[in-house]
Amino acid sequence: MLFSVRRKVYPPVGVAKGAIDRFKVEKTAGAHGLQRAGGARHLRRIVGAYANLSVLNIERFDEVDTILSSSTLFPFVAMEVVPCPPSSAIGT
Structure with missing residues (x-):
């Protein structure tokens, strides 16, 4: 089943930039692993926001x-998760 997930990150105030950078590296590695395993069909950044x-x-x-x-x-x-119904496109 497909799910659309919109995520917006709100970094905590007062946390060292180095800690946030380490979180980003770990998050990116996890996202790449999910893509390689076929669990993530699409990952897109949202321009102008710390979001995807x-x-x-x-x-x-x-x-x-x-x-x-x-x-x-x-x-x-902050996340919004929406299940995607089966496609209604012609020919599917």
């Missing part, structure tokens, strides 16, 4: 929660 839009291809609902909550930036992220 993802389309996840996940078999079970509980996997969505596990994947999203495992991010190192999870405590600082």
Whole structure:
């Protein structure tokens, strides 16, 4: 099943820039691993914001929660997760 996930990061005030940079490196590595495994069909940055839009291809609902909550930036992220219904495009 496909899920659209919009994430916006709100870095905490007072945390050292080095710590945030380490979180970003870990988050990026996790996202690349998810892409290689086929769980993330699309990962796109949103211009002008510390945000992204993802389309996840996940078999079970509980996997969505596990994947999203495992991010190192999870405590600082606002998310909107929407299940995507099957395509109604012609020929599918």
